Amino acid sequence: MRVLVVEDHEELAETVAAGLRREGMAVDVALDGHAALERATVNGYDVVVLDRDLPGLHGDRVCRVLAEGGSRARVLMLTASGTVAERVAGLGMGADDYLPKPFAFTELVARVRALGRRAQPALPPVLVRGDLRLDPARRTATRGGRGLPLSPKEFAVLELLMAAGGAVVSAEELLERAWDEAADPFTRTVKVTVSRLRRKLGDPPLIETVAQAGYRV
Template sequence: MRVLIVEDEIPLAETVRHGLTEDGFVVEVVHNGEDAVWAATEHAYDVIVLDIMLPKLNGYKVLEQIRERGVWTPVLMLTAKDGEYDQTDAFDLGADDYLTKPFSFLILVARLRALIRRGAPERPVVLTAGDLTLDPVRRRVERMGQEVTLTRREYGLLAYLMRHRGETVSKTEILENVWDPAFDGDPNVVEVYIRYLRLKLDAPFDRHAIETVRGLGYRIDSDGG
């Protein structure tokens, strides 16, 4: 089991390297983002452990670049950044797991083994619903070939709907997955952002992709409306 560790804190990197080696992993370590991109694209690994705050290229850029180059090796983000947007950005760019520092070494090993068992099947880069497309790697949304600029929250909501296109998702499910499981604000905020998306994605193009399913929630048509 071959692991690439990308970590600029050398003592921590060496501690993790030593522990994983003792557990039977073959470990390589790099300390900056540029070396990480080179290593991930030039060599085959079973899993990559990637910090976010790195010299030269941050972890988000590393993840973005290797996914753009078709490297689908499972990536576990190991970082002190624990905000909901930090995690959302990582998953949108193609991360497979996220573990915050300080961490349990036993948990790290368990998660790495789980990722390796799952393997790295190639995933579709672009989500589509008719002439509506969302590229998670470039965070780019297009309608009829024309780019549409969305806020972070609008993008998160659309990405969730696109991943469940053809399905009806409830307001509660949206709040838990796009906002926060502990969200205790006004649930009508979902309706507000659905309206924002319709104004940007449907109205200018004479489309009706985002449906309200009365009493149940919202759905985006598989054919894009």
């Protein structure tokens, strides 16, 4: 899942981003509204965690531009004010969910995951392909009942491949949705990750390479 955290308090932004990365998400950070819109134009985010009270370009304006521009990203709006009127106003701007500050990080993660599921076609809570089972909520993967010790990136790649339902997923899409903007698009990182994933999944092979197209399970 690709997430953009928009928060002008740099320390808080980096803390939230680091926590979401530990949950296996690819996270970029923007410290103001203008930077947020620039990143959202270039990258395909699943969820935008948006502080409402941004200086300069207000969070309300960012949310409205994203909504009116047809962005598929779901917006979780954060604010220090948790009144009903504030929540109604935020949702009216196009936000998909609302979380008042201060918040419990576990709740933030749960809401981001829920919005991420809504950003994609409806999927079952547990992805199954033959004897391979992947539970995104519990962050567990098993094959033939055997637990798979996957790294966060390996888990993210496998989740994207299984969610595609047998369709081919290009290396470019895997790189965009499983890594953040710091990833070098010219590296072999996707190929290396898929290779490690294949070894951990074992035999018979489950991940097929489709020449000049990508990968599929």
